[in-house]
Amino acid sequence: MTATDPTETETSGSCNRDGAPAHTQELPENPVVVIEASRRLIPLHLPDLWAYRELLYFLMWRDIKVRYKQTVLGALWAILQPLVTMIIFAYFFGILAKLPTEGIPYPVFFYTGLTLWTFFSNAVISGANSLVGNSNLITKVYFPRLIIPSAAIGAGLVDFGIASLLLVGLLAYYHFPVTWSYLLLAPLLVLTTMFSLGIGIWLSALNVRYRDVRYALPFLIQIWMFVSPIIYPSSLVPHEWRWMMILNPLTGIIEGYRACLFNHPLQWPALGYSTAVTILIFLFACYWFRKMERNFAEFI
């Protein structure tokens, strides 16, 4: 605020309309905000999202903080979940059922798939419920709503990071060499996050209108796990049915991770397909979300 002559402020009282205070000259030429009914084509408004990046950070931070408040083990839970599941799987599917795992020790094989799967399923479930769970924000404050599901999904990345620490330990224990293919892990993680964002953002918007999502989702996620190569390698599926496995974008991603970690040849066609589908789903989800967004406050 530009300094105004104090005497002038005094005489003009609480509303200095006639005093023509200096700040009136600061009014921008064009409106900062224009409010009207939106038209058919809805822009993504990326600058708006960028302006609210700090809120994204704060909401992620809140989700992480709240998740481990009043727990004794805290962030250890992020490791325990996949670890315990891995032990059970390694025993039943590995030692008892003797599932072939392409020569990879059971613990590493299952743990790789499970950390990735835990991230994906938690991200999708918490993303899908995020808008409904934050209805108090939606009905009281403005900000780009995309931030809410994005924060819920982003918070899962921290858990994934913690769980991956144990993976590093397991790889070292089994003497897997560090190779150049590790460099591909970063783009693969971006791809996984983008895929989770796509599904999570889309479901979160759908959940505002159709609460069925909340009930259907845990069930669908469970089925999804069995059709993804988490507890078995996709090479286990008979050759003539392989294409069906690959239709699931997660197949290419998970197999890609394993190929990088264990220095196996990458299945580029499957990975290329996963990338293309991920980008399409992500763009479609953003568009759908923006379209639904304007009615969120009324329907939630």
Next chain:
Amino acid sequence: MKPIIKVEGLSKQFRINPSEAPSVRYDTLRESLVQAVRSPFKRFRQNGRTRDDMIWAIRDVSFEVMPGEVMGIIGPNGAGKSTLLKILSRIIEPTNGRAELYGRVASLLEVGTGFHPDLTGRENVFLNGAVLGMKRREIEDKFDEIVAFAGVEKFLDTPVKHYSSGMYVRLAFAVGAHLNPEILIVDEVLAVGDAAFQKKCLGKIDDVTRSGRTVLFVTHGLAMITHLCEHALLLIDGQVGKIGPAAEVVAYYNEM
């Protein structure tokens, strides 16, 4: 002089009859499907809505607010005051009309939006500040001031679920009171806490209005309107009943 807020013919229509409307609260996929099968052409015929299910929460509202002006919005319950504020805060979208705002807007429609019971007072100040649109630097700079204003220094690291309700609203109000936008939109959140704190709140609002900021606020306290505002807008059944100097509008409203 150019107005900082320009509202032209703003209208908002709501659906009121849930059983008829194709898309309402808690509708399920099944209901939508049934609806589509039962009357597949309805949405084409009537443009997706039935006429009598709709009400106008506000209709054709136009007004202007000059920079630095404090405008009070009054009216009976259900007159559309909150709807108007929600549209100007960009929470809901208008059906028709247009509003132009020539400055950054912050709205305070409720105290403590986004407060999380499990987080400490300190953490909630940051979270709430971010939710209200403050930058992290801004919050850090004002942190001590906010805490001193709320008077909760001793309990900063206690989760707010253990706060007394008075402490809770004091802290929540304190964050909102330290917002620094060009346009502030406030809905009946003033005067929380005990008598002493209420006095402090009113003093703070006085400061805000004197600082040259443009404020729009809804209240039922007519005395507050005449004390704080130069102008007032009276809404009746979603339409502008009267607009002008606060004392006149309040007198007019009292005679109704």
